[in-house]
Amino acid sequence: GSQTINLPALLFLYSLLFCSLILCQGYKYYFIKEPKTWDEAQRYCREGYKDLATVPNMTYMKTLYTDSTENQGNAWIGLYSISGKENRRWHWSLPGLPEELSETDSGTRKCAMTEFNKEGKWKADDCNTRKSFFCYENFILIKENKKWDEALTYCQRHHHDLVSITNSEEEELVKEKVKNATTPYVWLGLHFSCVFQLWLWVSDRVVCYENWANEDHAGRCGMSVAMETGGEHKWFKKNDSEMFNFICSLR
Incomplete structure (x- = not known):
């Protein structure tokens, strides 16, 4: 049978460890009604979106609630366990994230699902369910x-904005997206400001991280950047x- 995971403490401590890759990004959650095993x-x-839902803290739990339009209790999220001899370690599906805390437990592999109650708890069940x-x-x-x-x-009308890339982690995520584009280049949210005579992201951030094709960064009015x-x-x-596909950020 299923068991309750006491997650508020896990979420709090995990949020302290959670990498900037996620804290800098907004999440949009999608509920898929068709029943599948956790691996399926x-x-x-991973084929159609990014990954099974990662929910790093209680703020994101609220977002998960907000994105819900019907009763979506007992739905898989991207948290699974690997049981050892004396404890059970919880991990997120998204590779490269810090490990969860350990809980004393034994038995077969377990995966986490939503319970959607006021206590904000999740439950664990057999991953093959x-x-x-x-x-x-x-x-x-x-x-x-x-x-x-x-x-x-x-992007501003339907999502949030044209994408800004401020670190290598964001760059890698965008690279994965552009591989499926139908044009040789894809617009980014980086344009040349005639007022300031420099490159600026649409988020008004200056260019700290960069991946130019050559060392000539000189720009002029009416120019923007494409990957x-x-x-x-x-x-x-x-x-x-010029006309290209483009990447929107969801936030």
Whole structure:
């Protein structure tokens, strides 16, 4: 049978460890009603979204509630356990994240599911049980060809903004998205400011992290940056009037 995981303390301590990759990103959760085993759900989410839902703290738990439009209790999330001789360690599905705390337990492999109660607890069950599940996404590729300013308007109207890349972790996530583009380049949220005569992200951040195709960063009015779809996914200066796919951030 299933068992209750006492998670508030786990969530609190985990949020202290949680890497900047997630704290800097907004999550959008998607409820998939079709019942699947945990492994099948993970594979489904990784193919169509980013991964099974990662929920690093109680704030994100509230987002999961907010994104819910129906009773979605007992749905898989991206938390699973590996049992040892004396304890059970919990891990997130997304590779590279810090390990969860240990809980004294024994038995077969377990996976976590939502319970949706006021205490904010989750439950554990056999991973081979079929349940609905949550996927999540933080960037989305729009396979429509638009000029840079049209892409910006689309992202701001339908999602959050054209994507800003401020560190190598964000860069890697965007690279994974652009691989599926239908144009040779994909618009990013980096444009040349005529007022300040420098490159600025649409989030008004200056360029700290960069991945230019060459050392010539000189820009002019009417230019923005696109990432190449193939090769090393370097950044190229392009005229705003060119038409490419684009990446929106979800926040």
